[in-house]
Amino acid sequence: MTPHTISPQPLDTWSPDRTHWLELPAHRSSVSVARHSMSARLSAWRLPGELCADAVLLLSELATNAIRHTLGTRFLCGVGLVTEGCLRLEVHDQDRTGRGLPRCEPGPDDEGGRGLLLVEQLAETWGVDRSRLTGGNAVWATLTA
Numbered sequence: 001m002t003p004h005t006i007s008p009q010p011l012d013t014w015s016p017d018r019t020h021w022l023e024l025p026a027h028r029s030s031v032s033v034a035r036h037s038m039s040a041r042l043s044a045w046r047l048p049g050e051l052c053a054d055a056v057l058l059l060s061e062l063a064t065n066a067i068r069h070t071l072g073t074r075f076l077c078g079v080g081l082v083t084e085g086c087l088r089l090e091v092h093d094q095d096r097t098g099r100g101l102p103r104c105e106p107g108p109d110d111e112g113g114r115g116l117l118l119v120e121q122l123a124e125t126w127g128v129d130r131s132r133l134t135g136g137n138a139v140w141a142t143l144t145a
Contacts (some may be wrong), residue, residue: 022078024063047085061109066091070094075091075135079105090138128140
């Protein structure tokens with residue numbers, strides 16, 4: 001499982017009517033807030049249901065990783081409409097250690113550790129960059145209808 005290395009243009013340079021950002025505390029309950037907020041925005045953009053469902057699932061996985069595997073007190077979630085039917089999701093944490101993403105080989109009975117495997121399967125492309133917004137990790141994924 002390796003992220004793709006070519007990062008499309010980050011969301012921080014896009015038009016505000018085609019992007020949606022949330023800054024949330026690094027608490028487990030924030031994942032639900034992020035899911036509901038992003039779902040509402042994607043519905044407002046009138047995107048196909050399957051694309052919306054996949055985007056919300058991926059955002060949930062990325063946000064959960066930001067909370068579970070970093071020591072930050074807050075994180076950013078963003079979604080942008082790149083073109084009609086193409087989305088870019090980003091989650092920015094505050095981890096300035098430079099550790100990158102934890103590698104995990106879950107066993108058949110493990111209850112967790114499969115989030116990035118889901119990202120890899122559902123995303124068109126994905127990767128990790130240094131966040132210009134938080135100084136931590138910016139994990140991104142693109143999805144197309």
